[in-house]
Amino acid sequence: EIVMTQSPATLSVSPGKRATLSCRASQSVSTNLAWYQQKPGQAPRLLIYGASTRATGISARFSGSGSGTEFTLTISSLQSEDFALYYCQQYDNWPPMYTFGQGTKLEIK
Amino acid sequence: QVQLVQSGTEVKKPGSSVKVSCKASGDTFSSYPMSWVRQAPGQGLEWMGGIIPIFGTADYAQNFQGRVTITADESTSTVYMELSSLRSEDTAVYYCARGSGGWYVYWGQGTLVTVSS
Numbered sequence: 001e002i003v004m005t006q007s008p009a010t011l012s013v014s015p016g017k018r019a020t021l022s023c024r025a026s027q028s029v030s031t032n033l034a035w036y037q038q039k040p041g042q043a044p045r046l047l048i049y050g051a052s053t054r055a056t057g058i059s060a061r062f063s064g065s066g067s068g069t070e071f072t073l074t075i076s077s078l079q080s081e082d083f084a085l086y087y088c089q090q091y092d093n094w095p096p097m098y099t100f101g102q103g104t105k106l107e108i109k
Numbered sequence: 110q111v112q113l114v115q116s117g118t119e120v121k122k123p124g125s126s127v128k129v130s131c132k133a134s135g136d137t138f139s140s141y142p143m144s145w146v147r148q149a150p151g152q153g154l155e156w157m158g159g160i161i162p163i164f165g166t167a168d169y170a171q172n173f174q175g176r177v178t179i180t181a182d183e184s185t186s187t188v189y190m191e192l193s194s195l196r197s198e199d200t201a202v203y204y205c206a207r208g209s210g211g212w213y214v215y216w217g218q219g220t221l222v223t224v225s226s
Contacts, residue, residue: 001171034212036154043204043216044146044154055214087154091211095168096142098211100154 002026002090006101012109015078021104023071023088032092035064035073038085038103047086048073075106083108111135113205113217120223126193129220131205138186139163142208145179145190148219149201159208160188195224 003026013019023033031051036044046055048064051071061076075082088101116130131143144159158169162181169177178191188205203220206213 032211036213038154043206043219044213045216046212046214049210049212089154089156089212096144096159096211097168097170098144098156098159099170100146100156103153 001097002029002092002099004088004090004099004101006086006088006104008104009102010105010107012107013078014109015080017078017109019075019078019082019106021073021075021086021106023066023073023101025069025071025090025092028068029090029092031067032090033064033066033071034089034091035062036087036089037082038087044087078106080108082106111207111215113207113215115203115205115217115220118221118223120225121195123196123224123226125195126191127195127222128189128191129203129205129222131188131190131217133186133188133207139181139183143179143181143188144206144208144213145177146204146206146213147201148204149198152201155201157190157203162188192222195222197224200224 005024007022033051035048038044052064063074065072086104091098112134114132139162142159142161145157160167160179167179181188205217207215
């Protein structure tokens with residue numbers, strides 16, 4: 001099983017600043033990586049797939065990068081609605097044996 | 110507009126089974142992978158398994174092998190997840206999600222399953 005490790009567990013950033021979230025895979029997943037945002041009581045929302053492609057309707061303030069085992073989600077100019085939980089997910093296996101990271105909580109500083 | 114509507118809250122005894130449904134609408138059902146993801150209280154997301162309805166065979170995460178069964182009914186555009194031998198640690202919100210290349214755009218609203226004696 002591919003283990004996904006996110007860091008940090010909690011990130012405190014001021015509104016208007018930039019946040020950088022990391023995700024590491026225990027083995028290469030190429031660019032088969034997605035990022036999700038989740039707010040309390042809601043289902044996750046897809047932000048990024050293919051490591052760097054924004055999903056439909058996602059603000060350009062969200063950007064993803066990386067390949068292999070190291071990935072980054074960057075949120076520029078943080079707005080109040082961006083403070084939430086963020087998860088990475090790898091989908092490199094076939095047959096599918098997908099896994100999520102444990103999440104990063106982005107909180108207001 | 111794709112919608113995934115899940116069945117309601119369940120309360121189960123330890124050792125019993127639960128079957129959660131997810132009805133899809135708004136798009137072709139059979140050719141898209143449908144998966145189940147759960148989230149225990151205060152915890153992260155855990156992929157349980159998935160199925161492509163047109164093929165009918167499911168794949169399961171190692172943690173759930175032997176305890177979970179995912180099926181699909183093309184006639185009603187519904188996918189099911191049955192989890193057996195329930196224990197307190199299975200208390201969680203269970204989500205269905207429609208896959209597209211491995212990532213999930215569309216999610217159900219979640220079904221809370223509580224396991225308690």
